[in-house]
Amino acid sequence: MGGPVPLVPPVEHPQAVATPSGTRAGWRGWIITAVDLLFPPFCPVCRVRLDAGRRDPLCGACWEHLERIPPPVCRVCGRPFGAFTDGPGRMGGMPAVHLCGACRAHPPSYSYARAAARYGDVVRQAILAFKFGGRRALAAPLGDLLAETAAVIPVQGVDLLLPVPLHRRRERERGFNQSRLLARRVGTVWGVPVRADVLARAAATLPQTDLGAEDRRANVRGAFTLRRPGVVVGRHVLLVDDIMTTGATAGECAALLRDAGAATVGVVTVARVV
16 A cells, blocks of 8 residues: 556656755666657646646646645535634635535435535546546645545544545456545555455445435435454544535445444545536
């Protein structure tokens, strides 16, 4: 767990690191330079050749244009309240730790959820290229983006990262589980162990993309099972996924974990639809 993210040659390259020549990392930098000359790398989102500021395989411009979610947000689901504030950390006299109407009316089964960015054009295209275009190297910059949520969640208290599982048939078709690759990247950055053997997807559900909120909840109801409940008892566990829309998937997984005895269940995603 937490090892290097697999790359897809020849257009996906590890990020160059400035190191003294003569070291192993220094030779690696020379090799990357040579590969770039032979196979010029291009950003999978904007198709611009990678140059200064690159976050392989994203270009520097696309990395900077990922729409980070600043406070204030709902203290439970992480939904941003908006940009109209009347002071630091406040909106219309409301503190940044306020609950949104949805969480007041129907508290979710998870303790908290946070997303690194809005599901805007750049992150949408990056995630689509990652999940459906086979661009596994995007786990690196997207995982680094997700890791930025450390600024707003209690990472020091997290015991385990749990990637949201894919059904085994869908994982075979795709060749990987994007949430597992993201969790490995984040686990390396945060120094938190990843367990991909705790949750399993028992049912091959319909894609959530074209479903409404109620249909999404119905679609994932009973879709997950807990393989090793003893692993989560009394622990602070953090679900890792790529996108949050209605929170149906996260809620279903979190309910299983809470019922098994997890002390705290958080959720982190690269992006959320707002």
